[in-house]
Amino acid sequence: MAQPLRIALAGLGTVGGGVIRLIETNGALIARRAGRPIEIVAVCARDRGKDRGVDLSRYPWEDDMTLLAGREDVDVVVELVGGADGPALALARRTLAAGKGLVTANKAMIAHHGMELAEAAEKAGAPLKFEAAVAGGIPVIKGLREGAAANRVARVYGILNGTCNYILSTMERSGRDFAEVLKDAQDLGYAEADPAFDIEGVDAAHKLAILAGIAFGGRIDFAAMEIAGITRIRAADIAQAAALGYKIRLIGLAESEGAENGMGGLFQRVQPCLVPREHPLAAVDGPTNAVVVEGNFSGRLLFQGAGAGDGPTASAVVADLIDIARGDTGMPFSVPVAELETLARADSGRRRARAYLRFTVADRPGVLAEITAAMRDAGVSIESLIQQGRPEEGGEVLVAMVTHEGPESGVAHALALLEGSASLTEPPLVMPLLG
Ligand SMILES: NC(=O)c1ccc[n+]([C@@H]2O[C@H](COP(=O)([O-])OP(=O)(O)OC[C@H]3O[C@@H](n4cnc5c(N)ncnc54)[C@H](OP(=O)(O)O)[C@@H]3O)[C@@H](O)[C@H]2O)c1
Secondary structure, three states: OOOOEEEEEEOOOHHHHHHHHHHHHHHHHHHHHHOOOEEEEEEEOOOOOOOOOOOOOOOOEOOOHHHHHHOOOOOEEEEOOOOOOHHHHHHHHHHHHOOOEEEEOOHHHHHHHHHHHHHHHHHHOOOEEOHHHOOOOOOHHHHHHHHOOOOOEEEEEEEOOHHHHHHHHHHHHHOOOHHHHHHHHHHHOOOOOOOHHHHOOHHHHHHHHHHHHHHHOEOOOHHHOEEOOOOOOOHHHHHHHHHHOEEEEEEEEEEEOHHHHOOOOEEEEEEEEEEEOOOHHHHOOOOEEEEEEEEOOOEEEEEEEEOOOHHHHHHHHHHHHHHHHHOOOOOOOOOOHHHOEOOOEOOHHHOEEOEEEEEEEEOOOOHHHHHHHHHHHOOOOEEEEEEEOOOOOOOEEEEEEEEOOEEHHHHHHHHHHHOOOOOEEEEEEEEEEOO
C-alpha cells in the first residue's frame, strides 16, 4: 500500500477525540477507501494530563501547537481548536505557508478568514478543507461543490444551529419559555455554558456565510449578514404559530435576488421564521441540522443529519482527510479565489414576504387602533389579527398578527412609526413566514 497520509491533530476536545476514535475504529476500512492509511503522527492540546477517554500514549505529543506546521513528518494539520482568530488562525496560516494541507472544523475562522486562507492554499498548492465547519456530519459542502456543481443555485437555506433547534422544538413540545429551556439544554450538554454565539444566531451565520460563498461563487461577506437570534421568542409566539399551522425555526437563508427579479445582489440572513408545518424543515426536531439547496436543474435538495457531536463531526473531518489521501485537492470554494465574484448586497427592504408581528402592549384602550393605523399608514395590510391576549400580570397584552405579502420595507416603516410609542412595552418581534 502507498505511503500513509501523516496527520497532526491540534485540539483534542470533542471533535479531536472523535477523530482519534474514528481513525482507530475504522482504520482498515478508511485505508482501503483512501488508498492508503491515515496515520496520526502528532497531537497537541493545552493540558497533557487531561483524561480524554482515548489512549494518547502512542501518539507523539507537541506542546506548542504552531510547531505542528513545521514538522517534516506531517502532511496535513487538522485544526480542531476553534476561535476565529488567535492560535487557530496562526496555525492555519503557518500550515499553508509551509505547503501542508489544512483540514478544519472551524466555521468562525473560515467565515472571517476563508478568503485569505484559500488564497494561501492556492499559492502553496496545498489542500484546504472544512466540511465539518458546516452542519457537522452532513456532507453539505461536498453536496454543493460536487453533487450540485452543475446547477445555478437560487437559494440555500436551513437549520444550521442544533442548540437553537433543540431549544425551539423543546419549547414547542413543553410549552415552556425560552430561559427555562435554555437552562435545561445547558444541563443536558446541548448548549454551551456561554451560549451567546448559538442563541444570538452568530454560529448559524458563520455556517451560512460559508455555504453562500460556495453556492453563489462569491467572496464571503460576513459583514453583509443580517443576524437575529431566538432569545426574544416566547412560548406564546410558538403557540400562535402552531394555531396558524407553522413551527418556529431559526433559519439561515442566502438567496440571489437575481433569481426572482434579475436585479442581482445576494441576500444573507439568519432569523427565526415561521415554517409551514408541511415544509420538510418543520419536521426537523431536536439538535438536528438540515440544509435545503435549490438548483435550477436539480430542484430542491435536502441534506439532513446530526449537526454536531464528536462522531458526526469527526466523520466529516475524516472524509476530508480521505479526499486528500486520494489526491483530491480541489479548490476550497470550487473556483480560484481570484474568480470569486464580489457580490452586491441585496436590499432586504425589497424582499417580499408575509410576516408575523408580535407586539407587547399596555392594557389600555386605543392601543390596537394605534398599531393598525401605523400599519395602514405604512401600506402594510393585515391578513389576520391572531390574538389580543388577556392581560398578564402587570397589565401587559400580547397582540400578534400576520401581514399579507409585501416588501419588508413596509413593515420596517410601520415599526418606525410606532417607535417610542408609550403603548409598546418592548420592541415588536418580526418573523417572516418561510415561503
Ligand atoms: N463540538 C462540535 O460538535 C463541533 C461541531 C462542528 C464544528 N466544531 C468546531 O470544531 C472545533 C473544535 O470544537 P470542540 O467542540 O472539539 O472544542 P473543545 O472540545 O473545546 O476542544 C478544543 C481543544 O482545543 C485545545 N486548545 C485550545 N486552545 C489551545 C491552544 N492554545 N493550544 C493547544 N490546544 C488548544 C483544547 O485543549 P484542552 O483539551 O487541553 O483544553 C481542546 O482539546 C471548533 O472550531 C468548533 O467550532 C465543533
